[in-house]
Amino acid sequence: MDAAPSVDTALQHVIDPEVCIRCNTCEETCPINAITHDSRNYVVKFDICKSCNACLPPCPTGAIDNWRRVAKSRPYTLEEQFSWDSLPLQGEVDAHIEAPLPEDVARITAIASAGHGGTATPPWSASHPYVNLYTAQNPVIATISGNLRLTAAGASSDIRHIVLDFGSTAFPVLEGQTLGIIPPGLDENGEPHHVRLYSVASPREGERPHYNNLALTVKRVNEDHEGNPVHGICSNYLCDLKKGDQVRVVGPYGVGFLMPNHPGSSLMMICTGTGSAPMRAMTERRRRRMALKEGGELMLFFGARRPEELPYFGPLMKLPKTFIDINLAFSRLPGQPKQYVQDLIRVRGDKVAVMLEDDDCYIYICGLKGMEGGVIEAFRDVCRAHGKDWDELRPALLAKSRFHIETY
Amino acid sequence: MTINYSEKIPNNVNLAGDKTLQRALEHWQPNFLHWWTDMGPEGSTNFEVYLRTAVSVEPDGWANFGYVKMPEYRWGIFLAPAEADRRVNFGEHKGEPAWQEVPGEHRANLRRIIVAQGDTEPASVEQQRHLGLTAPSLYDMRNLFQVNVEEGRHLWAMVYLLHRYFGRDGREEAEALLERRSGDADNPRILGAFNEKTPDWLSFYMFTYFTDRDGKYQLCALSESGFDPLSRTTRFMLTEEAHHMFVGESGVSRVIQRTCQAMKENDTNDPAKLRALGVIDLETIQRYLNFHFSVTIDLFGADQSSNAANFFSAGLKGRFEETKLSGDHVLKNDSYKILDLEGDKLVEKEVSALTSLNERLRDDYIRDSIAGIGRWNKVIEKHGVAFRLRAPHKAFNRKIGTFAGVRVSPDGHVLSEAEWTHQHRNWLPTEEDRAFVASLMGRVIESGKYAGWIAPPTVGINRQPANFEYVRFN
Numbered sequence: 001m002d003a004a005p006s007v008d009t010a011l012q013h014v015i016d017p018e019v020c021i022r023c024n025t026c027e028e029t030c031p032i033n034a035i036t037h038d039s040r041n042y043v044v045k046f047d048i049c050k051s052c053n054a055c056l057p058p059c060p061t062g063a064i065d066n067w068r069r070v071a072k073s074r075p076y077t078l079e080e081q082f083s084w085d086s087l088p089l090q091g092e093v094d095a096h097i098e099a100p101l102p103e104d105v106a107r108i109t110a111i112a113s114a115g116h117g118g119t120a121t122p123p124w125s126a127s128h129p130y131v132n133l134y135t136a137q138n139p140v141i142a143t144i145s146g147n148l149r150l151t152a153a154g155a156s157s158d159i160r161h162i163v164l165d166f167g168s169t170a171f172p173v174l175e176g177q178t179l180g181i182i183p184p185g186l187d188e189n190g191e192p193h194h195v196r197l198y199s200v201a202s203p204r205e206g207e208r209p210h211y212n213n214l215a216l217t218v219k220r221v222n223e224d225h226e227g228n229p230v231h232g233i234c235s236n237y238l239c240d241l242k243k244g245d246q247v248r249v250v251g252p253y254g255v256g257f258l259m260p261n262h263p264g265s266s267l268m269m270i271c272t273g274t275g276s277a278p279m280r281a282m283t284e285r286r287r288r289r290m291a292l293k294e295g296g297e298l299m300l301f302f303g304a305r306r307p308e309e310l311p312y313f314g315p316l317m318k319l320p321k322t323f324i325d326i327n328l329a330f331s332r333l334p335g336q337p338k339q340y341v342q343d344l345i346r347v348r349g350d351k352v353a354v355m356l357e358d359d360d361c362y363i364y365i366c367g368l369k370g371m372e373g374g375v376i377e378a379f380r381d382v383c384r385a386h387g388k389d390w391d392e393l394r395p396a397l398l399a400k401s402r403f404h405i406e407t408y
Numbered sequence: 409m410t411i412n413y414s415e416k417i418p419n420n421v422n423l424a425g426d427k428t429l430q431r432a433l434e435h436w437q438p439n440f441l442h443w444w445t446d447m448g449p450e451g452s453t454n455f456e457v458y459l460r461t462a463v464s465v466e467p468d469g470w471a472n473f474g475y476v477k478m479p480e481y482r483w484g485i486f487l488a489p490a491e492a493d494r495r496v497n498f499g500e501h502k503g504e505p506a507w508q509e510v511p512g513e514h515r516a517n518l519r520r521i522i523v524a525q526g527d528t529e530p531a532s533v534e535q536q537r538h539l540g541l542t543a544p545s546l547y548d549m550r551n552l553f554q555v556n557v558e559e560g561r562h563l564w565a566m567v568y569l570l571h572r573y574f575g576r577d578g579r580e581e582a583e584a585l586l587e588r589r590s591g592d593a594d595n596p597r598i599l600g601a602f603n604e605k606t607p608d609w610l611s612f613y614m615f616t617y618f619t620d621r622d623g624k625y626q627l628c629a630l631s632e633s634g635f636d637p638l639s640r641t642t643r644f645m646l647t648e649e650a651h652h653m654f655v656g657e658s659g660v661s662r663v664i665q666r667t668c669q670a671m672k673e674n675d676t677n678d679p680a681k682l683r684a685l686g687v688i689d690l691e692t693i694q695r696y697l698n699f700h701f702s703v704t705i706d707l708f709g710a711d712q713s714s715n716a717a718n719f720f721s722a723g724l725k726g727r728f729e730e731t732k733l734s735g736d737h738v739l740k741n742d743s744y745k746i747l748d749l750e751g752d753k754l755v756e757k758e759v760s761a762l763t764s765l766n767e768r769l770r771d772d773y774i775r776d777s778i779a780g781i782g783r784w785n786k787v788i789e790k791h792g793v794a795f796r797l798r799a800p801h802k803a804f805n806r807k808i809g810t811f812a813g814v815r816v817s818p819d820g821h822v823l824s825e826a827e828w829t830h831q832h833r834n835w836l837p838t839e840e841d842r843a844f845v846a847s848l849m850g851r852v853i854e855s856g857k858y859a860g861w862i863a864p865p866t867v868g869i870n871r872q873p874a875n876f877e878y879v880r881f882n
Binding site: 018019021022023024025028029039054055056057058060061062063065085125128205261262263289291292293294 | 470471474646653776783
């Protein structure tokens with residue numbers, strides 16, 4: 001990198017004139033007329049393009065999928081782009097290629113993915129993720145466009161659905177990816193706060209399709225896993241944000257915990273609490289594509305203490321049974337025995353066994369570290385009951401990128 | 409045979425709710441599959457091909473990639489989203505609401521237009537059916553098959569219009585589309601270029617560059633139509649047509665790149681030496697270009713055409729980018745300059761704009777074609793080679809219109825028959841040229857490997873890596 005990136009940079013969408021065939025498809029597709037052409041080149045208007053990516057899939061050549069980091073005040077002008085015979089290369093910084101993963105992020109990722117022995121490779125049909133476009137030295141500023149409490153007013157936990165808007169700056173994410181938030185101020189040692197990672201809870205085209213936004217599921221942390229009082233710096237900061245507030249964001253991160261795209265692929269999703277965020281993103285992605293009838297099943301195991309503490313409970317219950325097979329486990333229902341996700345996995349053992357064997361089924365586990373062992377034990381039992389050996393199946397699942405764990 | 413309509417035929421035309429259309433398609437669909445088995449890509453039935461399938465008209469719905477056996481490809485029926493309050497934008501009905509049903513007085517002409525367009529789609533699949541046997545890579549084989557299945561889908565698009573809007577006549581025409589055969593002496597395809605052979609991959613790239621671009625211009629003109637279903641169908645087809653032109657433009661470009669590399673590595677521009685090195689000399693590429701360019705511009709029809717004038721005045725077929733053009737969009741008082749022959753000189757002549765609409769579309773097409781040739785020349789230039797490719801004069805080698813039968817050189821000089829006989833071997837591919845190109849054709853099926861006469865592509869399909877297995881043989 002030849003220059004230190006500053007907060008004033010942005011990714012500029014550009015078209016490779018050497019690969020482009022001037023077919024006009026992108027200009028035709030763009031919903032906001034951000035693409036134009038002269039007799040030489042097709043070009044993107046920096047001030048209009050919202051990076052909604054609607055033009056990417058229809059492009060027959062791949063020429064459209066190019067980005068250059070530029071100073072916000074000095075993007076390539078239309079005249080410059082019209083004059084290109086090839087994309088400018090020298091002196092350009094492709095941040096997502098050159099910047100190393102921040103130490104904090106690498107550490108958290110290593111812990112989160114320890115469950116399958118390091119980062120898993122993505123499903124073969126997953127889309128290609130952008131990673132690490134923004135670093136702590138060069139974060140993107142997002143604006144809060146919504147902050148909604150998901151849990152009932154009387155519930156002991158405060159879980160929120162927070163929508164971030166990125167304005168005209170590109171922040172492309174896929175379902176299952178995470179981003180980092182840098183809380184303002186300094187910690188007790190006078191150092192800037194560490195980055196906190198949150199899973200994106202909205203599908204790739206945004207919480208509101210074709211707006212440059214995304215959603216997070218954030219739980220206000222007032223106690224640690226053992227129930228001792230503790231004040232979560234970042235979660236309290238996020239949960240208290242109001243519409244219009246600004247927040248520093250880094251990322252996106254995550255190259256393995258991604259969903260398959262091929263028709264007929266199934267998802268088995270196992271989560272607790274805010275571990276539901278990536279599941280919500282994937283489910284929402286599938287829900288929006290329901291009419292395409294691409295096939296494949298969705299099976300969800302979702303655990304919480306009580307229904308009123310289960311994020312997205314209302315919308316989840318409205319989904320058609322033919323679309324998603326929902327299994328809810330509650331551990332604190334008055335007068336009921338405690339039930340955990342692993343119990344339901346055993347109850348649904350027949351179907352789980354079939355899905356474990358199905359090469360088109362991908363399995364995702366997200367939530368507290370504690371659930372991991374229980375779920376694995378349940379898989380082991382289901383396998384045994386169906387004449388299979390989990391210890392043989394597991395390496396095969398990993399080899400086919402069908403088994404994904406993110407726990408914390 | 410019953411069809412699960414929403415699963416098997418992705419569509420946005422409410423096929424599940426249209427019993428008449430279902431009955432028509434129930435009859436036609438098996439015949440289509442028979443045609444595909446008989447005349448589609450040879451020996452490919454069991455291949456699993458990494459194909460793009462359109463499942464909706466939304467930006468993220470129409471480019472779904474995955475492995476598909478071609479006979480199981482989900483040929484869908486799609487109209488581009490309706491434009492609210494769309495009008496007839498040209499001709500004598502200008503300003504009236506666009507037609508959602510076929511106006512009685514234009515029925516015969518509209519059917520004729522749709523049949524002519526529809527006939528080209530299966531024709532090109534037939535022309536290309538042997539090419540899979542000599543593909544220079546899995547990547548290219550996949551691109552060929554993608555073009556083939558999408559031509560198949562374009563046939564579906566036209567058949568939908570015939571079935572939905574033209575009753576019994578339409579159904580008969582739809583059957584006839586499956587009965588004509590490219591190059592058949594007794595029952596040929598309607599248009600000349602679609603009865604030519606596509607014997608080798610250089611021809612295929614030239615065909616997809618030049619002839620599929622004719623498709624683009626015809627579809628653009630039809631997308632202006634006052635008959636709204638035709639407009640919406642063709643608008644969606646255009647998004648797919650772009651891939652076909654990409655295959656052509658990048659294919660020729662990669663051939664040129666490989667040749668130029670060989671020229672520099674071996675410091676020669678001698679065609680004989682280059683041929684011995686197993687690459688296609690630029691002179692041969694120029695002759696192929698001349699052939700495909702001239703054969704394709706004939707597709708636009710006679711330079712003076714009362715049919716074209718009628719189609720325009722009736723609001724059936726517009727000009728290229730009609731709605732972006734200024735003027736009255738009626739053209740009654742406008743003129744247009746066309747080329748004419750005076751003695752042995754080519755001269756410009758001012759004639760009625762209405763009767764010159766074929767010529768005008770041809771001119772738009774020629775401009776677009778020449779721009780791409782310019783991009784090929786950039787590749788040559790980049791390698792420091794002095795040769796430049798050129799589009800031949802538009803009067804060169806014509807079989808239709810004013811210049812049919814007139815001998816004109818690629819640089820636009822009218823020639824005597826003797827001069828033509830003496831020189832035409834320098835301008836059009838000879839038997840020897842074709843035999844040489846054919847001698848290079850051999851199938852390469854190892855992932856990531858390419859035949860010696862063509863460079864690898866810059867980017868994979870759907871960003872797949874260089875060694876991606878685009879076709880799995882079973």
